[in-house]
Amino acid sequence: MTEAKKTAKLTIGENSYDLPIFSPTAGPDVIDIRKLYGEAGVFTYDPGFTSTASCDSTITFIDGGKGELLHRGYPIDQLAGKSHYLEVCYLLLYGELPSAAQLEDFESTITRHTMLHEQMVNFFRGFRRDAHPMAVMVGVVGAMSAFYHDSTDVNDERQREIASHRLIAKMPTIAAWAYKYSVGQPFVYPRNDLDYAANFLHMCFAVPAEEYHVDPILSRAMDRIFILHADHEQNASTSTVRLASSSGANPFACIAAGIACLWGPAHGGANQACLEMLKEIGGVDRIPEYIARAKDKNDPFRLMGFGHRVYKNFDPRATVMKQSADEVLDLLGIENNPLLQVAKELEKIALEDEYFAEKKLFPNVDFYSGIILEAMGFPTSMFTPIFALSRTVGWVSQWKEMIADPQNKIGRPRQLYLGETARDYVDIEKR
Numbered sequence: 289m290t291e292a293k294k295t296a297k298l299t300i301g302e303n304s305y306d307l308p309i310f311s312p313t314a315g316p317d318v319i320d321i322r323k324l325y326g327e328a329g330v331f332t333y334d335p336g337f338t339s340t341a342s343c344d345s346t347i348t349f350i351d352g353g354k355g356e357l358l359h360r361g362y363p364i365d366q367l368a369g370k371s372h373y374l375e376v377c378y379l380l381l382y383g384e385l386p387s388a389a390q391l392e393d394f395e396s397t398i399t400r401h402t403m404l405h406e407q408m409v410n411f412f413r414g415f416r417r418d419a420h421p422m423a424v425m426v427g428v429v430g431a432m433s434a435f436y437h438d439s440t441d442v443n444d445e446r447q448r449e450i451a452s453h454r455l456i457a458k459m460p461t462i463a464a465w466a467y468k469y470s471v472g473q474p475f476v477y478p479r480n481d482l483d484y485a486a487n488f489l490h491m492c493f494a495v496p497a498e499e500y501h502v503d504p505i506l507s508r509a510m511d512r513i514f515i516l517h518a519d520h521e522q523n524a525s526t527s528t529v530r531l532a533s534s535s536g537a538n539p540f541a542c543i544a545a546g547i548a549c550l551w552g553p554a555h556g557g558a559n560q561a562c563l564e565m566l567k568e569i570g571g572v573d574r575i576p577e578y579i580a581r582a583k584d585k586n587d588p589f590r591l592m593g594f595g596h597r598v599y600k601n602f603d604p605r606a607t608v609m610k611q612s613a614d615e616v617l618d619l620l621g622i623e624n625n626p627l628l629q630v631a632k633e634l635e636k637i638a639l640e641d642e643y644f645a646e647k648k649l650f651p652n653v654d655f656y657s658g659i660i661l662e663a664m665g666f667p668t669s670m671f672t673p674i675f676a677l678s679r680t681v682g683w684v685s686q687w688k689e690m691i692a693d694p695q696n697k698i699g700r701p702r703q704l705y706l707g708e709t710a711r712d713y714v715d716i717e718k719r
């Protein structure tokens with residue numbers, strides 16, 4: 289924690305209180321209110337945490353106005369263009385880009401942890417065939433705490449590291465098997481000769497009956513999708529992981545909590561919701577109807593894949609994702625796909641519309657990722673699991689940072705209570 293060089297003065301009635309102000313290396317100053325309740329007897333009120341910094345962190349920085357996303361200081365477009373997912377994982381986890389030897393060692397560790405305990409197969413088989421793969425992921429990742437007892441002691445730094453490696457390594461296997469189970473195909477085991485993204489595509493699309501070759505352009509696109517979702521500072525699912533782990537819960541349980549939070553359509557579930565929306569719109573002629581609905585205050589409908597809590601100019605991940613979408617569609621020769629035509633036209637109309645401009649609503653990462661994943665052959669139900677597997681490194685890095693922080697305390701927000709004050713119990717016959 290840095291030292292406070294400025295203070296803010298808060299006056300309540302006759303009393304005033306000096307509150308320390310911390311200056312970050314980038315971003316707005318932060319007023320420290322930790323002693324406010326003890327000294328002034330008041331809470332602050334901030335539903336949705338729109339003005340609250342819940343922790344200090346050195347991992348990811350976002351400037352929503354500029355459309356900037358940095359991981360350990362490195363811009364996302366440079367990482368997406370020049371790096372690959374496991375190198376970004378190393379950067380997020382350990383704070384610096386790896387040397388060639390460090391990267392080789394890290395890649396070898398992750399590659400050698402990709403298999404699941406064989407008994408976990410039975411766990412998968414216990415789900416209903418029509419289970420959503422996110423339901424399977426929440427269950428199976430939570431169940432890892434029942435299989436990997438030697439990496440659940442959060443007070444042991446080495447166990448924390450092993451748990452981090454296991455989660456990053458096994459998540460593609462879990463996501464791919466959730467998919468295989470849903471389509472009734474045999475599970476495909478990981479292959480150590482393939483890189484992280486190619487291995488995932490192989491586990492999803494290979495079948496025992498014939499050879500499957502991973503197209504390098506598709507595996508590069510997959511790897512980019514992983515990079516672009518790798519971390520995003522204190523978003524809802526990351527904050528969920530931090531809050532869950534603040535009680536000392538084991539890492540597998542905490543990451544399962546993050547997956548559950550990610551599932552919602554306002555967060556990671558938006559990629560599935562966006563594609564479903566495009567399918568529902570069906571043709572360009574119906575776009576004005578949906579734009580009108582999105583603008584109607586009495587209609588809860590929102591254009592999925594548009595808007596962001598932090599980005600108010602553009603989503604830098606969406607810029608890279610759009611490029612990637614063009615490359616993949618070009619490779620697969622599906623520029624004339626009707627869904628794509630709806631997406632392109634919707635993007636154009638929404639960007640020109642005054643309502644969206646005024647409210648600073650731009651296509652976000654989920655708008656384009658769904659288009660790529662659909663083109664690659666993934667069903668919409670797999671979009672959010674792919675987000676979850678990509679974000680695992682972010683959750684794990686933030687979790688590790690938090691546990692190692694001496695200031696770490698159990699998360700315990702307070703409330704503005706508006707219910708009844710104390711009253712006497714009334715016997716049932718008198719009600």
Ligand code: CMC
Pocket residue numbers: 523553554555556557558582583589590591592593594595596597598647649652653654
């Ligand atoms: N379509 C139509 N209107 C919208 C949309 C949208 N997608 N998003 C926000 N608005 C309007 C909203 O109605 C509100 O209008 P008003 O001020 O008149 O009440 C205004 O814009 C501000 O919205 P908000 O809900 O207060 O903004 P927020 O910061 O709480 O919500 C959001 C951010 C991402 C949840 C929201 O924009 C949304 O629901 N978008 C669609 C879902 C989506 O694409 N989510 C993925 C986010 S990126 C990936 C990730 O981080 O998981």
